[in-house]
Amino acid sequence: MRIAVCPGSFDPLTNGHVDIIRRGAGLFDRIIVAILVNEQKTPLFTTAERVEMVREAFAADVSVGVETFEGLLVDFAERHDACAIVRGLRAVSDFEYEFQMALMNRRLNARVETVFMMPAAEYSYISSRLVKEVVMLGGSVAGLVPPAVERRLHDKRARG
């Protein structure tokens, strides 16, 4: 059984994330979406909301699980018997940060390999940050996030 983790903030889940998780699910027997609980950051969505959005998007996919984590990602991976970390690479601008994280994670635990995957080109410019900005300024993100995420974003805006 080959298990991978797909870590991130997922604030919120975008169709770019969905694309990468699906690609990862095609390579591994099980993929665990690992949502970082970061007390230093103030996310738009609570941890529970971020977990629900991933659950909703992958409700039909038994090989995709979702968990939250604090502390080192490699320790989370080890606890879940994962052999790999799946990360998406959108553009060259992502590379430096991802390269540093991959090598740091390898130094911390060489048994966990990092695997980079490219999303479909149509999602290559999407980020959670831009999606939030567009919705909060009254724009549409239809087709860039799952419909349930879009609804939740509009609810957040309506509630201020």
Ligand code: PNS
């Ligand atoms: O979606 P993000 O915010 O780019 O995801 C970043 C994430 C969660 C992958 C990264 O911050 C992380 O792995 N944090 C856990 C702490 C850790 O293990 N740090 C040392 C390795 S770089």
